[in-house]
Amino acid sequence: MRLSQFHLRTTKETPADAEIASHRLMLRAGLVRKLAAGIYTWSPLGLRVLRKVEAIVREEMDAAGAIELLMPSVQPRELWEETGRWEKFGGQLLKLQDRKESWYCVGPTHEEVMTDLARHELASYRQLPVTFYQIQTKFRDEIRPRFGVMRAREFLMKDAYSFHLDDAGLDAEYRNMHATYSRIFTRLGLRFRAVQADSGAIGGDASQEFHVLADSGEDAIAFSTGSDYAANVEAARAAEPGPRPAPAEAMxxxxxxxxxxxxxxxxxxxxxxxxxxxxxxxxxxxxxxxxxxxxxxxxxxxxxxxxxxxxxxxxxxxxxxxxxxxxxxxxxxxxxxxxxxxxxxxxxxxxxxxxxxxxxxxxxxxxxxxxxxxxxxxxxxxDIRNVVEGDRAEDGGELRIVRGIEVGHVFQLGRRYAEAMRCTVLDENGREAVPAMGCYGIGVSRVVAAAIEQNHDDAGIVWPEPMAPWRVAVCVINPKQNPAVVEAAEALYRELQAAGVETVLDDRGLRPGPMFADMELIGIPHRVVVSERGLSTGTFEYRARSAAAAENLDRSALFALLGAGR
Amino acid sequence: MRLSQFHLRTTKETPADAEIASHRLMLRAGLVRKLAAGIYTWSPLGLRVLRKVEAIVREEMDAAGAIELLMPSVQPRELWEETGRWEKFGGQLLKLQDRKESWYCVGPTHEEVMTDLARHELASYRQLPVTFYQIQTKFRDEIRPRFGVMRAREFLMKDAYSFHLDDAGLDAEYRNMHATYSRIFTRLGLRFRAVQADSGAIGGDASQEFHVLADSGEDAIAFSTGSDYAANVEAARAAEPGPRPAPAEAMxxxxxxxxxxxxxxxxxxxxxxxxxxxxxxxxxxxxxxxxxxxxxxxxxxxxxxxxxxxxxxxxxxxxxxxxxxxxxxxxxxxxxxxxxxxxxxxxxxxxxxxxxxxxxxxxxxxxxxxxxxxxxxxxxxxDIRNVVEGDRAEDGGELRIVRGIEVGHVFQLGRRYAEAMRCTVLDENGREAVPAMGCYGIGVSRVVAAAIEQNHDDAGIVWPEPMAPWRVAVCVINPKQNPAVVEAAEALYRELQAAGVETVLDDRGLRPGPMFADMELIGIPHRVVVSERGLSTGTFEYRARSAAAAENLDRSALFALLGAGR
The missing domain is CATH 3.90.960.10 (YbaK/aminoacyl-tRNA synthetase-associated domain)
Known part of the structure; x- marks a missing residue:
């Protein structure tokens, strides 16, 4: 992409109402623009990032055997009455009436629509197990929308729903989705933890949250150095204490x-x-x-x-x-x-x-x-206390406490929706059976904000490579004065593109200072500067976004470093 | 894709309320399922087709220099008040109140949101011309939703908006978008016409509709055999008549x-x-x-x-x-x-x-x-009459009348939205100028239905190849009895996939009759049957969806025919 043909609009102003880094940086880098409280337009730049997340989520969901479909946004009241959630869901449910005065809501989630689909589409145990998913726009009428897309009202979500004849099948898919989510967040280049959402002491179905770790996270998470155990601080358990010592003092x-x-x-x-x-x-x-x-x-x-x-x-x-x-x-x-x-x-x-x-x-x-x-x-x-940093964990390790942002959730729903909506299939013996369900969500738009919370510095965003709008920025110094520099930059741009390296050519003709500041603010992982001086020495000035300083590389070293060798 | 791992659910029943072929076939093939009046879920199969259309639209819009973004679905009333359309848009506007009792609508179109974005993002003539687009879910509260996704309430649309300093710039982009739409519908494999939406006799801005030709189309279109002139019958003009003959009879x-x-x-x-x-x-x-x-x-x-x-x-x-x-x-x-x-x-x-x-x-x-x-x-x-088939056209050709389904629209909005919403940029002289706007829409979900109206037979859908869920179906005869057949089919499937031919393997173990009927109903362009008899003669039974009969081909002939040669 040539930036002169793109719409990039960065700003130095820090919006007054932006309380956290990701919100400030998303506005400053022009990734999103607010339309109304908790409702945002994704700019061309922001959409590139959102699509990167979406693509990785889709690839891994497909690879895990989940099948994509697309459910409607506007949902009829009748389905929500069947599960009792028309009232119970509360004020987050955005209700509306159509011209015939029938009630609908703008879907905040799709358990009802999915279960309705299942009771029509699934007839036999032979169709099970099956996992459907979609990547779709949702609306939750938050009381206090804030933090930009982190807690927006309209947001993009990947939601998946699985159906099983028995609990063992549900368990297996739950583990499959857990592993899939781990692959997704690993591929996105994020530091994360899968966290037990509830202590599970009093029955309840299995449920885990995936948190991107960041100091600004709303949730405190305890994890063990001894295993992959992690839980919300409220739910975490430390090891049993040692034996009580003998008294040594008088009262x-x-x-x-x-x-x-x-x-x-x-x-x-x-x-x-x-x-x-x-x-x-x-x-x-x-x-x-x-x-x-x-x-x-x-x-x-x-x-x-x-x-x-x-x-x-x-x-x-x-x-x-x-x-x-x-x-x-x-x-x-x-x-x-x-x-x-x-x-x-x-x-x-x-x-x-x-x-x-x-x-x-x-x-x-x-x-x-x-x-x-x-x-x-x-x-x-x-056990009636919160764990603290340094507690001994049940696995023998030590508990550490970090902060996290919830970006995913895997959940065993069991049979509550299928029972409420009379969804049944015929089992091997020709008898009606209520399928067990799981649901699995990822806040796609929230992942973008969480990634920034975890990866930024004073100059701006430091994207993990898989999420960056482009991997490489080729910056042209003084294009108007230097046709040879322009030619060399264009050639480099074309060669990198041809080698499969997603590259943006900054041909806007800005002075180096503002141009570099823009590329740092929008977080491009690799910056290559093409200048008259470089041409004269046969080198390019290269700097990784996360590096302290630039270095001069010749063409082959540069291409090798960018993985575009040969 | 192995069909045993997919969710395909066809039916022989013809739904009573399905009046037109595309509606019947989309339900029978299981492409969509109705959730409420005019609101449909896209099944995994349907979504594959929808995504094909989306991908071609996106590629061509990108190639034409348009820049993708993503605007919200829920839009605040205030913007619609600025253009006067909160009232004027009429009953199709789905209005709602949030928990704070502020009014919003579920967006039926995005001129207001786009113009609001432009007045914030566009400051200088140097940013013009620019064309933004999105592919996004919209809602229009039709009085009588019908014909399935053809006239649905919730639908997927590609909408684009361009901004220009002068009318000449708008004209140029209008022609660019016109050419782009022609490429899109050509690539989709559809027979279509670009049609003058209005005679334009009394001023008005340029506007053309793109119609997919189909006998069931709601609109009658006149086109000339002498040029690419086409217009709605109501707007079409015939040539001037010849001179009046001399009287020959007495009154x-x-x-x-x-x-x-x-x-x-x-x-x-x-x-x-x-x-x-x-x-x-x-x-x-x-x-x-x-x-x-x-x-x-x-x-x-x-x-x-x-x-x-x-x-x-x-x-x-x-x-x-x-x-x-x-x-x-x-x-x-x-x-x-x-x-x-x-x-x-x-x-x-x-x-x-x-x-x-x-x-x-x-x-x-x-x-x-x-x-x-x-x-x-x-x-x-x-000229106060409707043209009729056989009229002489102004270009010297003859007028023909066909029926069409509107799937696209290019429109010169001029300055009405920018003026109403006080959107200005600074021109070369530093003076505020109101930009001219164009808008360009494609009904992405409607294209799917229109394609079926144009391309079907008694057995089902006959997809144009670029829209088919898969290009080739490999059908396995009696898999349970014939391990060698399964092995050969799997090998063929893998080789075709490796050669870049999108293939589905029907490994469900159905009898040949129902299996072939399914593949015909869902309209796969190429069917290859792997059977014991074929293996013994070293051939595959091949049939094009549109062909009357099957033929036996050896491997190299088959691969050559499918464009997977070598």
Whole structure:
């Protein structure tokens, strides 16, 4: 492509409402332009990137045996009534009426349309297993669209749906899709993790999210150095703690007149924060509860709610605390409490000796506290905390915490949609069977933004090569003054193209500074400068986008480096 | 592709509501499935065809210098208010409100979004001319969606928009797009005509439609054998008639007691219908009018309305006819009328001698009527009729009339959108200039249906090769009984694929009858049968979809025929 024949429009302005790097850079590089809140036009440059992602997704889905089709965007209400989601989906569902006053929605997802198609198209077990997919524009009416295409209302998605006679078939395809997604994100050149979306402790179908790792990611992810285990921080589990040490100290009271937090108490006493215990007062259906976690840990509300009797717990009020412990917050502790007060200890707390807790008296804490000796064993011991960086993982490795952006999701739907919509096939024995379903999504347009979050610097985007709008930029210095330079650049451009290297020729006649700035902003991986000086020495100035400096290469070295050798 | 790994679902049932061949065949071949009125899912098979069309359109648009982008589907009301089309577009505009109760529409076209983009992205004449295009899903809320994807509500369209500093630039791009469309439809293998959409007699910007020719087409098209002139029948013009012959007969009255139509009178008198003249009574702003066309011609209302004074004409009532001519309909004529009755003669009528007209007396006609001698020359002479098959064309050729399906449209919008939306660029002199615009559409999904209307037989679809889901079908006879046949078929399949011939292997194990019927129904251009008998003679049974019979070919002849030689 000759840039003079293309529409490139970069800007130095940083839009005021762009909060994150990808949003700023996508606007500055002119990849997208906002039409309305959460609704964007993809410019010619942006579309080139979007199509790169789309093509890799399509190739890998095809290679995995999935079959592409194309479902409509506008969907009739009746189907959504069958699954109960017309109401349940909530405000993200963009509803509308046509001229006959029939209700439709602009599809935010396609489980209903797909299951409707399946109940018409699939009749026999011989047609199973089968996986259909599409790459299609969707709409979700987000309350607060933001971050550009990262959380847009209209977006491009690859969604896939599989049908199986039995759960083993679903499992197999789930693993196939998991492997396919790993190949897709690997081919895109992204650092990513497949993450357990839920701890799965209470039944539920398998579900994993694929996250592109980036410091700006909305989700915190814990992963193990010992295996490919990864989970949302809220769902992650650390290893069981080691055995409880024997008591070494006597319990004694210390004055903590103004020290209410574990950190303040630890500082006052000169002990590690990990020796203190935090007491959280809560009310459950069974009454007053003290939940204990180490001073350097945080309670995980989801995990705590999974402890027996805690499903609907809430934090206790100061009045309830006063009634049950006779004390104000800041000095609470388990020592001396009696039924009906229930003590739930995190696994780590139950394995502690000689720890520090509040004394249930204002301005006073207890040190050297030990289970059994100074207070009864906890009423319940459970994993009720968030993991932290450095925790030991269940696989023996160490947990690390990174931030990620969800770009994909694989999910075992089971039979809920097929049952609700009466989708059946005849099995080997001629009996009607409800197929098990899986669904598998990739946010195609979001991948573009996530890639930028992960790969950028002060000068702009640093595309992974497979996503770059072009691999190579050939920049012409002073074209108007130097016909020989233009000729050499044109020749190089044609030769690179002929060698299969996707190249853009910057023949716009800009001065070198703005031209290089543009190529850096839009993130072209390889830049080759054709200048009078280079011609005189038989070299080209080459610089990789990610490199600190340029180097001069002769033609054969340049072509070898760009993989266009011979 | 192995069909056993694909999802093909054909049916013998002819859906009751499918009125035209393409609709029936698309459902029977399983190319699409209806989700709601005018809303269709494209099956894996259908999508393959749709993508073929899309790819050719994209290649040719790119080659023509147009630049692809992707605009949103959901569009804010404000833009449509600027052009006044929020109201004017009418019921086809699918309006909706988001959760904040702001109004949007699901885009039926993109002039507003494009012009909005242009006013932000285009600043200087140096960026012009430029043509943007997209291939995108649109929605028009048709009153009566029908004919399957031919007149669907949700459909896939290629729409392009060009911007120019001056009209000459617009003209040049209009011609470029016209040529591009001709290449696209030629490459698709379709018989088509570029048709003048309007006579253009009263100003107006240039506009042409591209029609795929098919007997079932909704539009009648006149084209000339003498050039590439073609126009909608309503807009088509024939050549000027020759000079008026000298009178040869005396005018006389004949009794036509029950003969009211020209055909009845001609039959009674034994004269050609072309010797009779039809008198149409109308009321215009200036009063009563008799419009005259030859008995074998039809008045063209659009042309008649363009005659001076006739802009708002309507047909006269029987009372008005009685008042002005003293006669009932069926026996009307221009002889003996006086001002204020105005006589407008079609050019052909003005060139007639010795013609037959009503006598303005019940049960009576006049023969041998001649201008000047028997009645004054007409008050106005104009082209006020529809052309008919066999008319002489203005280029000296002969007019033929065929039926067509509109699949494309090129249009000079001029400056109406840019002016309404205050889109300007700076010209060479630094002054603000409103750019001229063109727009250019192709109904991508409609092309698929139109191709079938043009290319089908009793057995099913007969795809033009460039649109076929696969070029070649390799059919395996009795695979379960014949491992050698399966092996040979697999080898042939792999070799054809390796030679770049897009091939499908029908390895489903169907009996030959249903297997061949499927391949004919879905319209695969070339069928190769691998059977035990063929193996024993070293031949393959080959049949072109359009051929009457099969033939036996050896491998090299087969590969040569399929263009996979060597």
């Amino acid at each position: 004694r009271s210390v004055a903590t007149p103004t020290q209410k937090t574990c950190a303040e108490v630890a500082a006052l006493l000169g002990v590690p924060l990990a020796r203190t215990v935090k007491s959280i007062a809560a009310m459950s259906g069974d009454g007053f509860v003290l939940a204990l976690v180490r001073g350097d840990h945080e309670v995980n509300e989801i995990k705590l709610a999974k402890v027996e009797g805690m499903a609907d717990y809430r934090l206790a009020s100061e009045a309830e605390i006063a009634t049950n412990l006779g004390c104000e917050p800041g000095f609470l502790g388990p020592v001396g409490t009696r039924a009906p007060v229930r003590v739930i200890a995190d696994r780590e707390v139950a394995a502690m000796a000689d720890f520090v807790v509040g004394a249930n008296r204002p301005g006073e804490h207890l040190t050297g506290v030990n289970w059994s000796r100074d207070l009864p064993e906890p009423d319940a011991i459970a | 006389r009255s004949v009794a036509t007691p029950t003969q009211k139509t020209c055909a009845e009178v001609a039959a009674l008198l034994g004269v050609p219908l072309a010797r009779t003249v039809k008198s149409i009574a109308a009321m215009s702003g200036d009063g009563f009018v008799l419009a005259l066309v030859r008995g074998d011609h039809e008045v063209n209302e659009i042309k008649l309305a363009k005659v001076e004074g006739m802009a708002d004409y309507r047909l006269a009532s029987e009372a008005e006819i009685a008042t002005n001519l003293g006669c009932e309909p069926g026996f009307l004529g221009p002889v003996g009328t006086r001002a204020p009755v105005r006589v407008i003669a079609d050019r052909e009528v003005a060139a007639m001698a010795d013609f037959v007209v009503g006598a303005n007396r019940p049960g009576e006609h006049l023969t041998g009527v001649n201008w000047s001698r028997d009645l004054p020359e007409p008050d106005a002479i104009a």
